[in-house]
Amino acid sequence: MASNQPPDAAQQLPEIIVLGPPSVFRAYDGEFSSRFQVLRPWESQSPLPQFLADRAQSTRAALCSGAFSLSAAILCNLPSLGLIVTTSAGLDHIDLTECRRRGIAVASAGNIFSADVADLAVGLLLDLLRKISTGNRFVRDGLWPRQAEYPLGVKVGGKRVGIVGLGSIGVEVAKRLEAFGCAISYYSRKKKPLVSYAFYPDIYALALNSDVLVLCCALTEQTHHMINREVMVALGKDGVIVNIARGAVIDEKELVCCLQQGEIAAAGLDVFENEPRVPNELYELDSVVLSPHAAVFTEESFTELYQLMAGNLEAFFSNRPLLSPIPDE
Amino acid sequence: MASNQPPDAAQQLPEIIVLGPPSVFRAYDGEFSSRFQVLRPWESQSPLPQFLADRAQSTRAALCSGAFSLSAAILCNLPSLGLIVTTSAGLDHIDLTECRRRGIAVASAGNIFSADVADLAVGLLLDLLRKISTGNRFVRDGLWPRQAEYPLGVKVGGKRVGIVGLGSIGVEVAKRLEAFGCAISYYSRKKKPLVSYAFYPDIYALALNSDVLVLCCALTEQTHHMINREVMVALGKDGVIVNIARGAVIDEKELVCCLQQGEIAAAGLDVFENEPRVPNELYELDSVVLSPHAAVFTEESFTELYQLMAGNLEAFFSNRPLLSPIPDE
Numbered sequence: 001m002a003s004n005q006p007p008d009a010a011q012q013l014p015e016i017i018v019l020g021p022p023s024v025f026r027a028y029d030g031e032f033s034s035r036f037q038v039l040r041p042w043e044s045q046s047p048l049p050q051f052l053a054d055r056a057q058s059t060r061a062a063l064c065s066g067a068f069s070l071s072a073a074i075l076c077n078l079p080s081l082g083l084i085v086t087t088s089a090g091l092d093h094i095d096l097t098e099c100r101r102r103g104i105a106v107a108s109a110g111n112i113f114s115a116d117v118a119d120l121a122v123g124l125l126l127d128l129l130r131k132i133s134t135g136n137r138f139v140r141d142g143l144w145p146r147q148a149e150y151p152l153g154v155k156v157g158g159k160r161v162g163i164v165g166l167g168s169i170g171v172e173v174a175k176r177l178e179a180f181g182c183a184i185s186y187y188s189r190k191k192k193p194l195v196s197y198a199f200y201p202d203i204y205a206l207a208l209n210s211d212v213l214v215l216c217c218a219l220t221e222q223t224h225h226m227i228n229r230e231v232m233v234a235l236g237k238d239g240v241i242v243n244i245a246r247g248a249v250i251d252e253k254e255l256v257c258c259l260q261q262g263e264i265a266a267a268g269l270d271v272f273e274n275e276p277r278v279p280n281e282l283y284e285l286d287s288v289v290l291s292p293h294a295a296v297f298t299e300e301s302f303t304e305l306y307q308l309m310a311g312n313l314e315a316f317f318s319n320r321p322l323l324s325p326i327p328d329e
Numbered sequence: 330m331a332s333n334q335p336p337d338a339a340q341q342l343p344e345i346i347v348l349g350p351p352s353v354f355r356a357y358d359g360e361f362s363s364r365f366q367v368l369r370p371w372e373s374q375s376p377l378p379q380f381l382a383d384r385a386q387s388t389r390a391a392l393c394s395g396a397f398s399l400s401a402a403i404l405c406n407l408p409s410l411g412l413i414v415t416t417s418a419g420l421d422h423i424d425l426t427e428c429r430r431r432g433i434a435v436a437s438a439g440n441i442f443s444a445d446v447a448d449l450a451v452g453l454l455l456d457l458l459r460k461i462s463t464g465n466r467f468v469r470d471g472l473w474p475r476q477a478e479y480p481l482g483v484k485v486g487g488k489r490v491g492i493v494g495l496g497s498i499g500v501e502v503a504k505r506l507e508a509f510g511c512a513i514s515y516y517s518r519k520k521k522p523l524v525s526y527a528f529y530p531d532i533y534a535l536a537l538n539s540d541v542l543v544l545c546c547a548l549t550e551q552t553h554h555m556i557n558r559e560v561m562v563a564l565g566k567d568g569v570i571v572n573i574a575r576g577a578v579i580d581e582k583e584l585v586c587c588l589q590q591g592e593i594a595a596a597g598l599d600v601f602e603n604e605p606r607v608p609n610e611l612y613e614l615d616s617v618v619l620s621p622h623a624a625v626f627t628e629e630s631f632t633e634l635y636q637l638m639a640g641n642l643e644a645f646f647s648n649r650p651l652l653s654p655i656p657d658e
């Protein structure tokens with residue numbers, strides 16, 4: 001095993017380039033470095049294209065974060081690349097067409113985050129319906145002894161929850177919310193044959209028949225700004241949106257307007273269109289809970305992610321099948 | 330029906346005294362007043378004993394909040410009382426021994442809040458494990474763009490959750506947390522015959538074998554300060570406590586110490602020993618989520634509660650069985 005080799009064998013360790021770098025790399029830098037020779041462009045004075053031209057012409061594998069844009073232009077500077085391992089479940093930051101053209105394999109975090117992401121989605125929804133963050137502020141601001149009456153929340157049971165994108169995350173959200181007595185339906189490109197939840201092939205119709213929308217879909221050309229003003233108005237004045245997918249699935253400017261004007265009631269957002277920038281108008285609203293794209297950030301998932309990422313890289317260098325290759329389109 | 334009588338029939342409506350007054354009375358004052366002639370001691374200049382002596386000597390029914398102490402001394406001033414209807418599920422504010430001695434029937438909110446209380450318990454737990462309130466503050470304080478790294482949360486799945494008191498609320502909490510993949514066990518006076526969760530007859534042993542304690546028991550002499558320092562130390566440094574029962578089930582001073590000293594990791598508290606007063610030390614801790622005894626406060630439950638309270642009162646005045654009498658001890 002590479003990890004058992006003495007430090008002076010570092011030159012013989014397989015070389016990888018780390019792009020981003022992902023949080024899991026920062027947390028497991030020592031472990032990665034004991035198994036791979038790591039190129040660290042963010043520590044270099046050179047601009048990235050120069051660094052790649054000087055140092056990475058023979059580099060065969062890259063580890064990248066979900067926030068790092070692996071465009072055709074960047075890929076062009078990595079002529080020997082045969083593998084990209086991304087720490088995200090989403091793939092919208094990678095030019096997959098270019099990868100296919102160049103024969104670059106891609107491995108992702110697969111489904112290991114699904115439970116964690118679903119947990120946060122449900123947590124955000126409970127917070128909004130039951131005013132948990134609002135209550136926390138109310139008590140911490142010392143208002144409880146002065147204002148006897150606290151605004152009522154809304155019951156979770158019986159709410160009609162529309163899951164947008166019933167992949168592995170959506171299924172986990174549905175499973176949890178069923179235990180609270182919610183009525184589940186979903187929007188998806190295709191009806192899922194093994195699922196008994198009500199299926200809506202039209203996002204507008206789903207919104208019209210839901211109290212809550214939980215966005216769990218991938219960001220693609222088709223889902224970009226899919227949640228537009230029309231969909232939000234259909235959801236209605238008591239409607240609640242939870243987004244743990246990608247910021248750009250919602251038209252964020254319209255979301256801000258709809259919240260400000262009371263066209264929808266509340267939103268729980270783990271993702272934003274221009275992270276880490278959040279529209280300032282949201283800070284002023286009591287009806288939103290904001291989360292710093294933290295749905296996958298648990299100690300347990302980080303350990304599991306490190307093992308999966310390193311396992312994919314080692315499989316590639318020893319010509320074994322990848323552990324979590326992305327599915328063929 | 331009394332509610333269909335014209336206003337000048339108010340003298341013929343059955344008389345009740347409202348004590349507290351409960352929030353649901355404030356919300357449904359008009360509806361209660363159309364069905365009952367309401368004595369309102371809080372609107373009088375007289376101290377309560379004087380008001381009772383002057384006005385309530387023939388009053389046969391009382392509607393009271395869970396925060397109003399119906400002691401033997403108060404009951405002594407209500408010589409004609411035959412029924413107390415309390416808007417709470419808990420009964421620790423009523424001198425039940427004196428009620429039995431005097432033949433006063435008691436009706437409560439029964440189980441109508443169980444789902445709502447369980448929802449808040451799970452919401453508080455998700456908030457603590459996944460740092461939702463902390464994340465909300467982090468984003469709202471504008472820290473996200475400046476501090477790339479956000480502290481990791483803890484996975485919900487796989488956590489060993491000890492339910493303290495497996496009544497109707499505890500069962501609802503367990504059902505929800507099972508859907509998240511938690512392992513459920515419980516402490517109770519007696520083993521529940523129809524339940525497969527692991528049973529601990531000893532609270533200390535439950536704490537020793539749990540990552541999380543969710544307190545769902547009634548406050549009685551036996552449960553007062555049951556969660557003491559020893560139990561918290563047994564729960565351990567990564568341990569999390571959620572209390573949606575009554576504040577005094579925990580020794581609150583010791584809880585503050587244990588949180589400050591890191592003897593336990595976090596606490597989600599909807600109830601406190603001296604509500605609405607909250608220990609100031611808790612305001613300074615990031616590891617607590619504070620809620621203003623709001624577990625039952627949903628719009629839907631208030632409607633249901635109004636109907637149940639008014640229904641109990643009408644049943645009493647028409648000699649029908651109460652809708653939600655408290656069980657015999």
